[in-house]
Amino acid sequence: MVVKTFRRKRRMQYRNRSGVIYWHGAPGKNQIALTFDDGPGDPHTLKILDILNEHKVKATFFMVGRNVKNFPEIARRVAEEGHTIGNHTYNHRGQTLATPSMAIVEIKQTEDVIKEATSISPKFFRPPYGNANRWALRQAEKLGYIICLWSINAGDGLGGNWRRIEKKVLSESEDGVIILMHDKGRFSTQHSQKSTALALPRIISSLKESGYRLVTLTELLEL
């Protein structure tokens, strides 16, 4: 089962045998959620936190357990500044071939390091690459998680041109969308999210000018 295909459906959530998967908030409130995956990392998570502070905006960070282990103080800062923290597995391995027990370990280990660093129990889960088999998703739900994907992929996962990122996000934005961005590169320490940090202030300003309020997933999904 490939979760990715669910996003094409123009619905806020998709119910299948594994339960409910959210990819969009309810329209009507002019709210949009910014989400940042794969961190925490230094320096880009810090840079993004500064930008969010400057614009008085709250967002959601889907953290990778091993990165929380390496940068617990950055995870703590994310929590202290009022952002929502989600679980994005420990090793960022694809979950399409994961056995139920592997899925549980990935989720639980991440939950434990997040709790240790921030005293927060994450309630949202996003599988790496937006893919997971139904057994893995069922384990996440059994552990009490709400599974959440995204409506717009900023396309910044591999860096890229910030103007292209800005254009893509703004042209696809509408009431209730969940935007996927990244606060840490996946593949090497050399790779940076510099483009994300360059595009972000412009994205926030434009969305605000269009009358949108930028909120956490907790607020957008009223969960």
Ligand SMILES: [Zn+2]
């Ligand atoms: Zn990821």
